[in-house]
Amino acid sequence: MTETAAPRRSRITPEREAELYAAVLDLLREVGYDALTMDAVAARTRSSKATLYRQWGGKPELVVKAMRSQQPGGIADIDTGSLRGDLHAIIMREDDCAMEQNAALMRALSMAIQANGDLRQAFKELLVEPEVVEFSRILRRAIDRGEVRSDNPALSYMVHMLVGAFATRTLIDDLPPTREFLASYIDAVVLPALGVSPR
Amino acid sequence: MTETAAPRRSRITPEREAELYAAVLDLLREVGYDALTMDAVAARTRSSKATLYRQWGGKPELVVKAMRSQQPGGIADIDTGSLRGDLHAIIMREDDCAMEQNAALMRALSMAIQANGDLRQAFKELLVEPEVVEFSRILRRAIDRGEVRSDNPALSYMVHMLVGAFATRTLIDDLPPTREFLASYIDAVVLPALGVSPR
Numbered sequence: 001m002t003e004t005a006a007p008r009r010s011r012i013t014p015e016r017e018a019e020l021y022a023a024v025l026d027l028l029r030e031v032g033y034d035a036l037t038m039d040a041v042a043a044r045t046r047s048s049k050a051t052l053y054r055q056w057g058g059k060p061e062l063v064v065k066a067m068r069s070q071q072p073g074g075i076a077d078i079d080t081g082s083l084r085g086d087l088h089a090i091i092m093r094e095d096d097c098a099m100e101q102n103a104a105l106m107r108a109l110s111m112a113i114q115a116n117g118d119l120r121q122a123f124k125e126l127l128v129e130p131e132v133v134e135f136s137r138i139l140r141r142a143i144d145r146g147e148v149r150s151d152n153p154a155l156s157y158m159v160h161m162l163v164g165a166f167a168t169r170t171l172i173d174d175l176p177p178t179r180e181f182l183a184s185y186i187d188a189v190v191l192p193a194l195g196v197s198p199r
Numbered sequence: 200m201t202e203t204a205a206p207r208r209s210r211i212t213p214e215r216e217a218e219l220y221a222a223v224l225d226l227l228r229e230v231g232y233d234a235l236t237m238d239a240v241a242a243r244t245r246s247s248k249a250t251l252y253r254q255w256g257g258k259p260e261l262v263v264k265a266m267r268s269q270q271p272g273g274i275a276d277i278d279t280g281s282l283r284g285d286l287h288a289i290i291m292r293e294d295d296c297a298m299e300q301n302a303a304l305m306r307a308l309s310m311a312i313q314a315n316g317d318l319r320q321a322f323k324e325l326l327v328e329p330e331v332v333e334f335s336r337i338l339r340r341a342i343d344r345g346e347v348r349s350d351n352p353a354l355s356y357m358v359h360m361l362v363g364a365f366a367t368r369t370l371i372d373d374l375p376p377t378r379e380f381l382a383s384y385i386d387a388v389v390l391p392a393l394g395v396s397p398r
Contacts, residue, residue: 032310107313113370114306120373128371153387157364159371161388164363165356171312172327172358174319188352189360189392 012055020045020052021066025105028063033112033119036063060122067109068127070102075134083142083196084186090138091182100176103166132159147196154193161190211254219244219251220265224304227262232311232318235262259321266308267326269301274333282341282395283385289337290381299375302365331358346395353392360389 012020023044027036038059042049056062072093080086094102113120135158142148148155165185169177187198211219222244226235237258241248255261271292279285293301312319334357341347347354364384368376386397 104313107310110370111306111310114303123370124373153383154391157384157388160364160367160384161360163371164367165359167366168359168363171309171322172362174323184352185356185359189356189388192353192392192394193388195391 011051018069020047021069024062024066025070028066028105028108033063033109033116038062058118060116060119061126063109063119064122064126067105070098070105071127072098075131075138078138079141082145083138083147083194084191084198086138086142087186087190088183091179091186094179096176096178099178103170103177106167107170128159135159142194142196148194152194154190154195157193158190161193162186165189210250217268219246220268223261223265224269227265227304227307232262232308232315237261257317259315259318260325262308262318263321263325266304269297269304270326271297274330274337277337278340281344282337282346282393283390283397285337285341286385286389287382290378290385293378295375295377298365298377302369302376305366306369327358334358341393341395347393351393353389353394356392357389360392361385364388 020041024036024041027040027044031040036059038049038052041047041062042052052062056065074093075090078086078089080089109119109123113123139148139155139158143150154161162182165182166177169175169181175181191198219240223235223240226239226243230239235258237248237251240246240261241251251261255264273292274289277285277288279288308318308322312322338347338354338357342349353360361381364381365376368374368380374380390397
């Protein structure tokens with residue numbers, strides 16, 4: 001995981017990186033995490049395994065960074081002036097099709113995350129924690145504006161509420177998570193839990 | 200799924216049924232849903248495949264009923280006089296160890312549920328819907344007592360909130376879901392979303 005904070009190595013262009021990540025995600029969908037090998041990634045992308053290891057450190061980091069490359073990003077730029085506006089803007093970054101693809105990737109990875117400590121660690125460091133930091137900034141502003149009390153206990157469960165809705169939509173309703181569903185969940189659950197009126 | 204409403208066939212005792220379900224869950228943990236075969240269940244439990252099919256209809260129903268046999272049950276008996284009391288009583292039915300085992304089984308099955316329409320159907324009919332019905336009864340009483348408004352939009356998301364917290368605890372915090380965590384989530388998120396003061 002020492003690669004995390006290092007600047008991108010110049011020997012891999014952003015285009016080449018995107019191509020590698022796409023190949024990793026294809027393999028993940030085709031064979032699952034356990035059967036995905038660095039050999040297969042190297043073969044499919046015509047890279048050397050040495051390059052893959054030098055650039056990413058290992059399979060867990062490579063897979064999680066490939067997943068992260070699919071996240072829409074840009075939470076840091078969102079500042080609409082209200083918590084409701086910010087949360088709705090977050091879910092509008094992604095269209096329903098991309099959202100369903102991300103949900104499918106998450107499901108493909110969820111069992112491996114439980115079974116594999118290295119992958120869990122990479123997932124936590126490279127995906128969950130950056131997300132938690134970005135949400136904290138948005139919640140901090142809502143507290144500073146006086147929208148949310150700083151001691152509201154739901155503040156600790158922001159990511160659980162959102163990821164929980166995202167993850168359970170298919171399981172419970174046999175429907176993909178959509179922007180409309182998440183917007184409705186934010187208004188019905190997340191904002192009231194934080195003591196914010198959704199209207 | 201025509202077996203669902205039929206009375207239990209007399210040729211299988213409750214002890215024998217429990218033994219069969221235990222074998223199915225062991226196989227599920229060992230090889231996963233896709234590789235689990237009725238042949239393997241028959242061999243391990245010294246039953247005939249014909250009996251398994253006659254009794255359960257097929258692999259999806261057998262697996263989901265085996266999962267259901269691990270659920271603590273007894274929601275129907277809970278009536279403490281307050282919504283908070285009822286929800287806390289629901290999570291206290293199960294000790295932390297059983298809860299973590301159920302969470303692990305759910306994770307083992309979650310990918311197969313996405314990939315397999317028959318299993319998804321059985322899961323929905325035999326596990327999710329009975330749970331939704333039991334929760335509806337508890338929520339109905341809370342509405343009748345005047346604790347919750349009948350048009351509160353969070354009423355539709357009861358199962359999403361609870362299953363979401365259960366499912367994301369390990370993913371986000373690398374900690375098992377425990378009664379203490381779920382009790383705190385109910386007080387911080389579920390009750391405020393429903394407009395009920397947790398104290």
